[in-house]
Amino acid sequence: MYPQIKRRKTREVLVGSVGIGGDNPIRVQSMTNTDTRDVKATLEQIYRLKEAGCELVRVAIPDEKAVTALKEILKECPLPIIADLHFDTSLGEKAISAGVSGIRINPGTFKNKKRLDSLIKACKERGVCIRIGINAGSLEGDLLKKYGHPTPEAMVESAERWLEYIVSKHDYYNLKVSLKSSNWWHTVRAYEIFSEKWDFPLHLGVTEAGGLIPGTVKNTMAVSYLLLKGIGDTLRISLTADPVEEVFVAYEILRNLGLRSLYPDIIACPICGRCEIDLMKLYEEVLAYARKIKANLKLAVMGCVVNGPGEAREADLGIAGGKGVGIIFREGKIIKKVKQEELLPTFFEEIEKFLKQHPERLNV
Ligand code: SF4
Structure with a gap:
């Protein structure tokens, strides 16, 4: 017997061929922790993640060499890739040209709006899904000044600011949102506040949650609480561990809530x-x-x-x-x-x- 969960209806977005939100199952994703410039090691890890049931994989794109490696990785990659970007939007445009299916942007780390516009245009041209990935640790200065701390309300305002900008200026809706803090209760509150106002799909997780045991506990508390309330369309259980463990933990949570089962x-x-x-x-x-x-x-x-x-x-x-x-x-x-x-x-x-x-x- 499982809890009766009524999932909140969100709009469907596509990351490559993988649908998120709408009537899709809650998707499990992870992120490689290899050096992206090491094509062999990164691909090996992606194959292990796929074998474990991972459906989307994020890779860090820290520099030009990583973009060059990304082109090689994409030739063989069995999963849609989401490029993780900070500070430099031009790397994002190159990753999009290389063929990634999604990008994760942390708006708090982008200062130049013109270059961000060019990145969003490139996403729109190719139908690349954008995750607005708000992180309590890198909120914009004016919001920190207004709220005093990286509160859930400040995180939501940051997400809304960028969401409204992309929707109104670029008329682009292939978007999903995450609102992560290392404090599990702040994470919960931010998602609750956001989901009352918007129907964009939500990527759940607690950031910088720690190793296998403490990280699993923190993530499980936040993610289960939200999923029980019907909030959440995709998960990444961030752990300071082998990312394959993130996938196993995600499926354990989903199975115990009666939402999705993969393993015995x-x-x-x-x-x-x-x-x-x-x-x-x-x-x-x-x-x-x-x-x-x-x-x-x-x-x-x-x-x-x-x-x-x-x-x-x-x-x-x-x-x-x-x-x-x-x-x-x-x-x-x-x-x-x-x-x-x-x-x-x-x-x-x-x-x-x-x-x-x-x-x-x-x-x-
Ligand atoms: S060893 Fe036997 S009695 Fe002890 S906990 Fe296991 S099943 Fe129960």
Whole structure:
């Protein structure tokens, strides 16, 4: 059972062939953390992100060399690329000529409006989606003076200023907006205020959220709160970690809200004194396997045969450890007892068998 969420209706925009907003599913995106000038490393990371379920990827364009590398990356890239721009609009125009599908601009870092006009014109000519990416850390000076701090209201005013400018001066609507702060509650408030007034799709996330655990917690608090209220059309879970983890966290949040599912859900016991098997290792191996099969399944990894199957009654398939042996259960019933070394291969075979009988569970 999941919460009933009524998604706020937003206008649909396109980043390449990927629709965001409207009736589209909530899109998962990430950003490479390689040096963009290193074509091989960047492409390798993009392939890993795609394999994990990422649908859009952002890359930093810090200089001319990065633009040259971008041309090579675009030849092979399996995902639409969004160029991340700060300070220098001319790099953006070059990235657009190279064929990116989207750009992210941080208006607070652009001082020259004429050059910004030229960048917006280039986007309009090619249908390139623009994300107005407001960051609490780089708000315009006059707004900081007016509000005293980078408050949610100041962030919203900054976004509105640029949105109105692009819409009224350029009559261009292929736009989405983000309003990120490293304070999760400021982030929430900024999106709430904005979404009461505008129907442009929203890219959610908390910025500079930290490593895997603290970053996941901060992002989950803000993103879940907003998604429960129907706000949000695409996510990036910023983490100081391998960006592939950002994608896994995004899907965990979406699955737990009943909004989107890609991987099996794994129920795992916390381990207690009854456990006589290396359950941590078993769990890691089942998790790695589950992240490759992309199916709507509930798997269980339990420490003992005494309580395991009962505790994981809701799982489609599960394993429970014993001394030198393990059992495999399916839909609450024990179906096999095998030696410990045969436990995982047999379990994976049973999962494959289950999926052959239930192809509707595959997310392909
Ligand atoms: S399943 Fe067994 S080992 Fe795991 S917490 Fe429950 S009683 Fe302990």
